[in-house]
Each structure stands twice: as C-alpha cells, then as structure tokens.
Amino acid sequence: MELTVDGRKAYAYSGGKAFDASLPCIVFIHGALNDHSVWTLLARWFAHHGHAVLALDLPGHGRSDGPPLADVEALAGWVLALLDAAGVRKAALIGHSMGSLIALEAAGRAPERADRLVMLGTAVPMKVSDALMHTSQRDPLKAIDMVNTFSHSGTASKPSYPGPGTWLHGSDRALMRRVQAGQSGLNLFHHDFGICDRYERGLAAAANVRCPATIVVGSRDQMTSPKQAATIAKALNARVQSVDAGHSMMSEAPDAVLAALRSAMA
Amino acid sequence: MPGASDPGFDTLALHAGAAPDPATGARAVPIHLSTSFVFENSEHAASLFNMERSGHVYSRISNPTNAVLEERVAALEGGTGAIATASGQAALHLAIATLAGAGSHIVSSSALYGGSHNLLHYTLARFGIETTFVKPGDIDGWRAAIRPSTKLLFGETLGNPGLDVLDIPTVAAIAHDHHLPLLVDSTFTTPWLMRPFEHGADLVFHSATKFLSGHGTVIGGVLVDSGNFDWDAAHAKSGRFAELAAPYDGFHGMVFSEESTVGAFLLRARREGLRDFGACMSPHTAWLILQGIETLPLRMARHVENTRKVVEFLAGQAMVEAVGYPELDTHPSHALAKRLLPRGCGSVFSFNLRGSREQGKAFIEGLRIFSHLANVGDCRSLVIHPASTTHFRMDDAALAQAGITPGTIRLSIGLEEADDLIDDLKRALKVAEKAVAR
Numbered sequence: 001m002e003l004t005v006d007g008r009k010a011y012a013y014s015g016g017k018a019f020d021a022s023l024p025c026i027v028f029i030h031g032a033l034n035d036h037s038v039w040t041l042l043a044r045w046f047a048h049h050g051h052a053v054l055a056l057d058l059p060g061h062g063r064s065d066g067p068p069l070a071d072v073e074a075l076a077g078w079v080l081a082l083l084d085a086a087g088v089r090k091a092a093l094i095g096h097s098m099g100s101l102i103a104l105e106a107a108g109r110a111p112e113r114a115d116r117l118v119m120l121g122t123a124v125p126m127k128v129s130d131a132l133m134h135t136s137q138r139d140p141l142k143a144i145d146m147v148n149t150f151s152h153s154g155t156a157s158k159p160s161y162p163g164p165g166t167w168l169h170g171s172d173r174a175l176m177r178r179v180q181a182g183q184s185g186l187n188l189f190h191h192d193f194g195i196c197d198r199y200e201r202g203l204a205a206a207a208n209v210r211c212p213a214t215i216v217v218g219s220r221d222q223m224t225s226p227k228q229a230a231t232i233a234k235a236l237n238a239r240v241q242s243v244d245a246g247h248s249m250m251s252e253a254p255d256a257v258l259a260a261l262r263s264a265m266a
Numbered sequence: 267m268p269g270a271s272d273p274g275f276d277t278l279a280l281h282a283g284a285a286p287d288p289a290t291g292a293r294a295v296p297i298h299l300s301t302s303f304v305f306e307n308s309e310h311a312a313s314l315f316n317m318e319r320s321g322h323v324y325s326r327i328s329n330p331t332n333a334v335l336e337e338r339v340a341a342l343e344g345g346t347g348a349i350a351t352a353s354g355q356a357a358l359h360l361a362i363a364t365l366a367g368a369g370s371h372i373v374s375s376s377a378l379y380g381g382s383h384n385l386l387h388y389t390l391a392r393f394g395i396e397t398t399f400v401k402p403g404d405i406d407g408w409r410a411a412i413r414p415s416t417k418l419l420f421g422e423t424l425g426n427p428g429l430d431v432l433d434i435p436t437v438a439a440i441a442h443d444h445h446l447p448l449l450v451d452s453t454f455t456t457p458w459l460m461r462p463f464e465h466g467a468d469l470v471f472h473s474a475t476k477f478l479s480g481h482g483t484v485i486g487g488v489l490v491d492s493g494n495f496d497w498d499a500a501h502a503k504s505g506r507f508a509e510l511a512a513p514y515d516g517f518h519g520m521v522f523s524e525e526s527t528v529g530a531f532l533l534r535a536r537r538e539g540l541r542d543f544g545a546c547m548s549p550h551t552a553w554l555i556l557q558g559i560e561t562l563p564l565r566m567a568r569h570v571e572n573t574r575k576v577v578e579f580l581a582g583q584a585m586v587e588a589v590g591y592p593e594l595d596t597h598p599s600h601a602l603a604k605r606l607l608p609r610g611c612g613s614v615f616s617f618n619l620r621g622s623r624e625q626g627k628a629f630i631e632g633l634r635i636f637s638h639l640a641n642v643g644d645c646r647s648l649v650i651h652p653a654s655t656t657h658f659r660m661d662d663a664a665l666a667q668a669g670i671t672p673g674t675i676r677l678s679i680g681l682e683e684a685d686d687l688i689d690d691l692k693r694a695l696k697v698a699e700k701a702v703a704r
Contacts, residue, residue, distance in 0.1 A: 013524055016316075037527040045318035062527065063498075149272055155341070156285035156334075159320035162526050163533065164328035165336035167282070169272055171346035174493030174528040254320055 015047025354473025377425025476643025
C-alpha cells in the first residue's frame with residue numbers, strides 16, 4: 001500500500017491482505033540497503049493471523065520516494081509519521097540491523113506508541129569498521145559482496161527464502177545492488193552505514209522504552225555478533241532469543257525467526 | 267578488509283545448496299523420492315500454501331533434492347535462484363510462458379537448436395506467440411524487430427550448430443533500452459566457460475542433459491534468474507509484465523514483484539508454470555545432474571583441451587573444407603569469442619567435409635569411437651549430420667540462415683584420450699576419401 005508521509009510517497013507491504021488499522025499493528029523496518037521484501041514471509045504470516053502489517057520501504061529505498069533521511073533520529077520520526085498516515089496509534093516495532101536502531105529510537109521517543117519492541121541482528125552502538133566504511137565509499141559493489149559474505153553463515157540454509165530453489169547469497173546480493181542502483185545521486189550503502197555508525201542515542205532511547213522488548217540474535221552472526229547485543233539487551237531488560245543463523249537471519253532461518261517473533265508478540 | 271568473497275567456482279560446484287543431512291548425517295545429497303511432505307499441523311499446511319512459510323508441499327512444485335540442484339546452478343551462474351525442469355525445452359517453455367501469452371512477440375537469434383526453433387516458429391505460433399528471427403550478429407536487426415508486444419529477446423551463447431557467439435553485452439543493452447529482458451540458452455558453454463549474467467543477460471537456461479549432467483544419462487533443464495531485471499520499472503514504462511507487477515487472480519491477487527523484489531520471476535514461474543504445466547524434474551534426475559556438476563570444472567577443462575587438439579588436427583586435413591570453431595581466426599565470431607569466452611568455446615563444433623553427401627555418410631559410418639547420435643555434451647565423443655537429423659525440418663534457405671550446409675558434420679568432443687579421437691577421425695577421413703572412388 002502507498003501512503004503519503006511528509007508530502008512524499010511511502011510504500012508499505014501489508015502482507016497480502018488489505019490493511020485494517022483496527023487490528024493490532026506490527027511495523028517491520030528493514031536494514032541497510034534492503035527493502036520490505038526481506039520480511040515478506042513473516043509479514044504474510046502475521047497478516048493472516050490477526051494483525052495489521054506494515055513492512056516499510058524506508059525513504060529512498062525500494063518503492064518509497066527519496067531522498068534518504070540523514071540519521072536514525074530522522075528515520076524514527078518518519079516511522080512515527082507513517083503510523084499517523086496509516087491511522088495507527090500503537091504498534092509493535094520490529095527492526096533488523098539498521099532498522100533495529102530505528103525501531104529503538106521510535107520506541108524511546110514515543111513510548112506510548114510502541115507496544116512491543118523487537119530488535120534483530122543488532123548492536124548498540126553499531127560501529128562499522130573503518131575498512132568496510134572506506135570500501136563502501138570507494139567501491140560500493142565490492143562492499144556489497146563483502147557484507148553479503150559476512151551476512152551468511154553457510155551455503156545451504158534451508159528452507160530457502162522466499163521459497164525453495166533460492167540461492168540466498170545471490171538473491172541478497174541482487175537486492176542490495178537493486179536498492180543501491182535506485183539512488184543515482186547518492187551512494188546509499190555508504191549513507192546507510194554512516195547512519196548506523198553515527199547513532200549514539202541508543203542507551204538514552206532504551207531508558208525511555210516502556211514496552212516489553214525482545215532481542216533476536218543470530219548465533220553465527222558476523223556482522224552484529226550476539227556479544228554485541230548484550231549491552232542493549234540489559235538496558236531494555238529484554239528477553240534474548242537465539243536462532244541458528246547469520247546476520248541475514250530472516251532469509252537463513254525464516255521458521256526460527258517466525259517462532260521468535262510469535263513468542264515476542266505473545 | 268580484503269579477502270571476503272563467496273566460495274570459488276570449484277567449491278560451489280561441490281557444496282552450494284547442500285550440507286550433511288540433518289536427519290541422518292548423510293554427506294552426499296539424499297534422493298528425496300517422495301511425492302509429498304507431511305505438514306506439522308493444519309496451521310503449518312495453510313501457511314505453506316499461502317506463502318507465509320517456505321517449504322515443500324508436493325514434488326511437482328518443489329522437492330528437497332531438486333532444490334539443492336537449483337541452488338547450485340544458481341550459485342554457479344551468479345543468479346538469485348533457479349527452477350529445475352523436465353528438460354531444456356521445458357525450461358525454455360517455462361521462461362516464455364511466465365512472461366508471454368497470446369498476442370506476445372519474441373525476438374530470437376536464428377542460430378538455434380532445432381528444437382528451440384520448432385517451439386518458437388511452429389508450436390508457440392499456434393498459441394498466439396509470434397517470433398521474429400534475426401541473425402545473431404545483425405545488431406540493427408535485433409533493434410528493428412522489437413515491437414510493442416515484444417516480451418523478450420532470446421539467443422544461444424554459442425549458436426547451434428555454427429557457434430555464432432552471441433554478443434550478449436550489445437544485445438542486452440538493446441533489450442534494456444526497450445525495457446525488455448534478454449534470455450540466453452547457455453547449454454554449450456556452462457557457467458564454467460561463461461556467466462552470461464556478468465555480461466548483461468537477465469535469464470539463463472540450460473539443457474542440463476548436456477554438460478551439467480555430463481554423462482548422457484538423463485534429460486533435464488534448469489532456468490536461472492539473475493534478479494537484475496526490474497519488472498516494476500519495465501511495467502511502469504512500457505505496460506509490459508503485468509504478470510509480475512500487477513495482481514494475479516490465480517494466487518489471491520498476489521503481486522509477485524511485491525513479494526520478492528528480485529525473485530518475482532521465479533516465484534511466478536514456480537507458482538504458476540510448474541504448478542499448471544507440470545514439467546517438473548524427477549528427484550533422481552536432479553541427483554544425477556548434481557553428481558555431474560561436482561566434476562563440471564574438471565570435465566570442462568578436459569573437454570576444451572581435447573577439442574583444441576581435434577580442431578587443430580581437422581584444420582590441417584585436405585578432406586576438410588572448413589572448421590567452424592570460434593578460436594580459429596577464420597571464424598566470424600573469433601573476436602567476440604576472445605572477449606566473451608577466454609576459457610574456451612566448448613567442445614561442440616562443426617566442420618564441412620569436401621566431397622559428396624555419400625562421402626559424408628561414409629565418414630560417419632567409418633568412425634569407431636565417436637557415437638552417431640542426437641546429443642551433445644556427453645563425456646563420450648559424439649557425431650551427427652545436422653541436415654538430416656537435428657535440423658531436418660528446415661528447408662535449404664532456413665539451413666543457410668542458421669549457417670548449416672548439407673556437408674556439415676557436428677562433433678561433440680568427449681573426455682577420451684585426444685590421440686585416440688584423432689586416430690578415429692583419421693581412419694574415417696580415409697574411409698570417406700576412398701568412398702569417392704567407388
């Protein structure tokens with residue numbers, strides 16, 4: 001579905017059902033150089049099990065108009081404005097990687113609007129190595145290959161996402177390349193990494209969060225290792241759930257992530 | 267942070283898509299000869315049918331053994347995923363049927379496998395899909411043939427049987443200028459010799475019967491998507507591809523490009539094409555093709571090494587009028603081959619015998635190691651006379667357009683000792699030479 005936020009088109013996948021704001025709402029927020037399609041199986045499941053679902057394309061990503069916003073704070077404001085546009089007062093905020101920081105910031109800024117917070121593949125702070133930052137600026141396609149390799153824990157995750165026969169390394173790389181190509185005037189990869197790297201309000205935001213929080217870690221995550229999630233888990237008094245996957249946990253272990261999210265939403 | 271990359275080609279050929287079986291510990295890929303797969307409960311069943319979860323339901327649509335093959339070929343091609351089909355012809359049909367219907371149009375290279383030519387020229391025309399054929403090197407011809415109803419451009423990496431090298435970068439650019447995808451038959455080259463996606467192709471298919479399987483034992487095909495073609499953008503600009511970018515009544519109004527930004531094509535091909543046309547692959551066949559792929563890098567290197575020796579031998583024979591191998595500077599695609607196929611031009615090529623049609627028959631019948639049959643890409647060496655077999659439905663004009671003469675002999679060089687193959691050819695050439703005196 002398309003909404004208008006701050007005068008610009010904003011796209012949200014509603015899980016294969018018409019959006020009904022009267023149902024309990026879940027917002028899915030993707031990570032750097034991704035779009036809503038990293039969530040579609042999970043979003044479809046929740047949409048067909050009693051929830052209103054908004055799997056977003058952040059500004060300048062996928063089907064949402066640009067320009068990309070400057071920082072986590074601005075993106076959190078945009079998410080809250082999108083809830084206004086959709087007629088949603090309160091929602092569960094679920095974010096992956098960069099999206100987990102946006103969910104955290106939104107839940108901290110407007111605690112009365114978040115009834116669950118779920119952070120997947122997260123670290124606070126989410127510092128990006130100098131080498132990766134530099135490569136993402138100088139040679140973004142090479143950086144995409146590097147991150148894609150680091151984000152997968154093997155070459156045979158089953159069942160494939162979104163369906164059998166999908167080569168996850170190839171499909172995740174193609175998605176990042178597609179989203180990067182969508183911004184001709186900006187190196188979106190470097191921009192998104194900068195957003196993650198610069199965000200410093202994580203613990204302050206956590207102090208304001210009032211809803212139950214869950215952290216989902218990938219036991220083989222090389223981008224945001226389980227250890228790196230410990231600080232924010234403690235700050236949020238969050239339940240930590242571990243899935244046997246790397247950073248691309250929604251594609252590597254969709255059933256395990258679904259189980260974790262069902263538990264978080266219970 | 268140097269060094270991070272996916273595993274190399276040879277490693278992927280052995281490992282992509284497969285891990286030790288979690289239930290049994292089996293190291294080799296198990297053959298899942300089961301039509302269907304048990305649901306955990308009613309909710310699980312419903313969620314699988316509604317694409318809320320990934321998994322296997324019924325082996326016409328997906329199967330665990332086939333999925334390993336699909337992932338492996340996709341990995342080797344650098345694609346997003348693949349679908350295993352009953353044959354290479356089924357893969358071509360699945361690609362076309364996913365994008366085209368009555369009233370659609372295709373622009374195709376004229377240098378095609380005879381079966382593909384039949385499908386496009388005769389059979390699909392009966393269902394309202396028209397094809398315009400252009401010579402693969404006629405770049406202006408490709409551009410001029412495109413119509414508002416065109417849905418894709420199609421060619422073979424190495425045109426059968428003349429081995430015209432398709433100028434993929436140029437033809438892909440023409441396709442993309444018109445918001446169209448380029449589909450490529452990569453059977454003769456395999457991803458070991460060329461990865462068409464790296465040159466701009468959008469979709470690739472193989473007759474896995476040939477080099478991927480490599481042993482002449484099974485019939486199968488694989489269709490691979492690069493994930494690079496933006497179906498939404500093409501739909502917005504040209505109105506084409508509503509099949510992927512607009513609601514589909516056959517799946518509760520699903521818009522496949524919303525479900526998967528880079529996997530829409532394969533989702534629809536599987537959820538509609540395999541479901542409704544049903545040209546799926548047997549898991550046993552998938553397993554045999556996987557066995558073949560494990561040694562693909564080793565075999566392709568030997569195929570090319572042997573072929574170069576045989577080509578060199580034939581080029582020096584008085585009875586041989588011409589040898590059509592793109593590595594020879596006499597071949598019209600020589601420059602393109604150097605650019606696009608630096609590892610070699612495969613092991614299937616043709617040459618023209620001097621003399622009569624009877625001498626041609628004598629040559630084929632004089633061979634002892636080469637087998638006279640209608641296949642290529644076997645580990646054993648093969649020979650055929652296209653004008654009387656694979657391309658027999660074509661008249662002389664169509665044959666000429668495809669680069670074939672009545673004296674053309676096609677060889678598929680196998681993995682035997684190259685010296686033994688050359689001795690066999692020497693013997694047959696002598697038989698052919700003597701046949702003229704009778």
